[in-house]
Each structure stands twice: as structure tokens, then as C-alpha cells.
Amino acid sequence: MPLSSPDAELTALLDRVGQRDTHALQQLYERTSSRLFGLAMRIVRQREVAEDVLQEAFLTIWRSAPDYRASLSPPLAWLGLIVRSRSLDQLRRQTADRAALTQEFDEVLADTLPADTPGPMDLADASEQAWALHQCLEQLERKQREVLSLAYLRELSHGELAEQLKLPLGTVKTWIRRGLDKLRGCMERLA
Amino acid sequence: MNLAAHPRLLALLSAAHALGTLRGGARRRFEALAREQAAVRASALLWQDRLASLTELEAPVAPDPAVWTRIRNLVDAEQQREALARQRSAPAAPAARPGGWWGSLALWRGAAVAGALATVLAVVVGAGLREQLRNAPQVQYVAVLSDDRSAASMLVTFDPKNRQLTLQRVGAYREAADRSLQLWALPPGGAPRSLGVLGPQQALHLAATPSELQAVPALAISLEPKGGVPSERGPTGPVLFHGPLIEKTL
Numbered sequence: 096m097p098l099s100s101p102d103a104e105l106t107a108l109l110d111r112v113g114q115r116d117t118h119a120l121q122q123l124y125e126r127t128s129s130r131l132f133g134l135a136m137r138i139v140r141q142r143e144v145a146e147d148v149l150q151e152a153f154l155t156i157w158r159s160a161p162d163y164r165a166s167l168s169p170p171l172a173w174l175g176l177i178v179r180s181r182s183l184d185q186l187r188r189q190t191a192d193r194a195a196l197t198q199e200f201d202e203v204l205a206d207t208l209p210a211d212t213p214g215p216m217d218l219a220d221a222s223e224q225a226w227a228l229h230q231c232l233e234q235l236e237r238k239q240r241e242v243l244s245l246a247y248l249r250e251l252s253h254g255e256l257a258e259q260l261k262l263p264l265g266t267v268k269t270w271i272r273r274g275l276d277k278l279r280g281c282m283e284r285l286a
Numbered sequence: 287m288n289l290a291a292h293p294r295l296l297a298l299l300s301a302a303h304a305l306g307t308l309r310g311g312a313r314r315r316f317e318a319l320a321r322e323q324a325a326v327r328a329s330a331l332l333w334q335d336r337l338a339s340l341t342e343l344e345a346p347v348a349p350d351p352a353v354w355t356r357i358r359n360l361v362d363a364e365q366q367r368e369a370l371a372r373q374r375s376a377p378a379a380p381a382a383r384p385g386g387w388w389g390s391l392a393l394w395r396g397a398a399v400a401g402a403l404a405t406v407l408a409v410v411v412g413a414g415l416r417e418q419l420r421n422a423p424q425v426q427y428v429a430v431l432s433d434d435r436s437a438a439s440m441l442v443t444f445d446p447k448n449r450q451l452t453l454q455r456v457g458a459y460r461e462a463a464d465r466s467l468q469l470w471a472l473p474p475g476g477a478p479r480s481l482g483v484l485g486p487q488q489a490l491h492l493a494a495t496p497s498e499l500q501a502v503p504a505l506a507i508s509l510e511p512k513g514g515v516p517s518e519r520g521p522t523g524p525v526l527f528h529g530p531l532i533e534k535t536l
Binding site for chain 1: 294297298301302304305306307309335336337338339340341342343344345346347348349350352353354356357358360361362364365426446532533
């Protein structure tokens, strides 16, 4: 991999963060915080909560960066998994509270759709693996794509998806099954 | 059931497992099969890795600048607390004791309070995930090498801790007694590099360093004369199996 690739640059930053370099942490933040904040917003949907998630995630990144090399994941995916994990913690806390939840269900599918599908410019720091996934997701119908990414990012069951999206359970199951089958075909052609 | 004989079903179950929508008894049965059968395990890992990249594809949203300030403060506090802990654990060292920055009582008080806060946060926030990250199995690269008909024949995993490549035969292929299988790294734009020659056993181990696998997108296995061929010559026989080398996530 050429040294100038985004993966290599982010990996180098993570190495320096692992050596307690706060300047590198700031650079990493400047480079990835918008992408990671977008991810947190998608999962928890409330700005303040997403800000807490981002804060907790970067403290986790600061502490866990020395372990990054051992994971050998693409750097942005590793960061993304940390943000997803922190976001799900927040969602579980809220579910325990029960407060915000019912209000959330008012927001239907339209709310979960980003204004624009990320274009090529938006994916500048994504790993090659993410590019392949993106290409294959592009071949799905939008609703299939959305329901797959929601299921994964929010760790939702068929029943929970049906409830949150106000769709019949059978419809959700069909979209997921067809979506995964198309994804499978496409990823296997690319592999 | 021999899931490995049904590649499409195996892929769909693996994808649903990684997505999280495979639940209850079906999930438990799939996980039990994955523990028993290397081909199922390989497929499950592959899909976990693929879907992890869903976290990379969300549209960016700029956070409030105050978030960075808070992170920076917490990190500073944590560093001061660590410095304090180091100082305490090494009392013999004649550290910069008198006066100056280190002697400032106000700073120590501030650091202690901030440190206590950071500790609470660390316990609440850090414990679960850090534990997970630390205890994650040290399997870092995975490759499923398949033949021309996409039937999985060899599962390759790499453990960087023990610097060991493990190959497990999962297909029915057996080379003739006067032949050997040889494993090759296929670096982009470079000549294939031999990683070792396989013995006849079901599972075998080859020594390898992380640097040998880094930036290698694919592996291949060729059929060679008994004992293999020198690395510089490259494969001389037909390539029987090949597949992408995948970095395993978390």
C-alpha cells in the first residue's frame, strides 16, 4: 500500500496517538470527527447525545490506540466500530430510561434517510473494503440499503425494525433477505 | 448439516449473523456450526469484516467545536493523573520537586479532581470495550482459498502473537504422494513470494511475520514437485486455490 493512502495516513496517526501524542490525537480528530459524528447521529439521532458519544469514543480511542495495530482492521472501520459501540451503549441507557424512545418512533423512514447518498468525494478516507461495500450497496434498492444499514448500525431485530420504520414485519424480512442476497452476489464477484 | 456444501446458504446465514438479524435458536445453531466447522467459521469472520465497513459510509456531520475542547481537557487530566501515579510509584527518583510547575498546589488539586473524574469516566466508559479489545482473539488475517468453482478448500489464519500461519484443509482435495502444495503471497505489482510448503496433514503451521503479510491482498496455492520450489522461481505448477487475504476486525 502506498504511504500516501488514507489508510496508511490514518494508521500512522493512530500509531502516534498510541505513543501518547496529543497533537496526533487532534489531527486524527480533525480528520475523522465529522465522519464519526455523522455515524453517531445516525445511530442515536440526537445531537447532544451524539456529542457525548463522540467524546467518549475519542477517550476510548486515546486509551486503546496502542491496541489498534493488533486489530489490523482498516483504521476508519476500527474507529467506526468504537463509535458504534459507544452509540449503542447510549441507546441502551435511553431504553432503560424509556424517555426518548416513544418520541423517536414518530420519525419514520424518511428521517433515517440521509439527504444525499455519500458521493465519491465523501468517502475520501474510507478503506478499500468500504469502497467495495459501497459499490455493492449502490446496486440495492434504496429501501433495502437503508434497512440493512439501520439493522447493523442500531443492532435491530426484524421486529424492532418493523416497529421503528412502521412497516409490516413481512416486508422488513423480505427487504433484508433480498438485500443480503444481492449484497452476497455482488461482494463475491468483487472478491 | 454440512453447511459448507451449500455456499449460497452459508453466505446468507453468515451475512445475517454479521448483520445481527439472525437471532435466537437459529443464531445459536449457526454459532455452534461455526465452532465445529472451519469453513463456516471462515465465512462468518469474512462477513463480520465486510459489514463492519458500514460504519465508514455515513454522511459526515460537523460536531460542535466545544466537543474537541472537552476531549482535550479530559485527555490532559488523564495525562496529569498518569504523571502523578508515575511520580508516586517512583519515590526514589529525585523528580523536579521544588517549586515551579510541579510544585503548584492548585495544579495538583485540579489534577486530582480532574483525575478522579476521568477515573470514573474510564470505569464507566472504558471497561467494557477495552476488555473486548484486549481479549479479542489474536487472529488477524483470514483467507479462504477456493478453487475455480468457488468451493472453499483451505482456511488460512494468522496469529501475530505467535507469528504463525495456520492452514486448515476444508475441502476434499489431496495432492498425489509425489507432489506438494506451496503457499504464495501475491503482493500487488510484485512477484509471488513463497510462504512455505504444506505437508500432507489436515492442519499445519508455518512461521510467518506480520511484515510478510502486510499489504498482501491475496494468497494462492500451487501444485509443485515434492518439497516445493525456491521462492525466487515463483510457482511452476498450476494454481489450485486462491483467495483474498482479509484483515480481521475487532
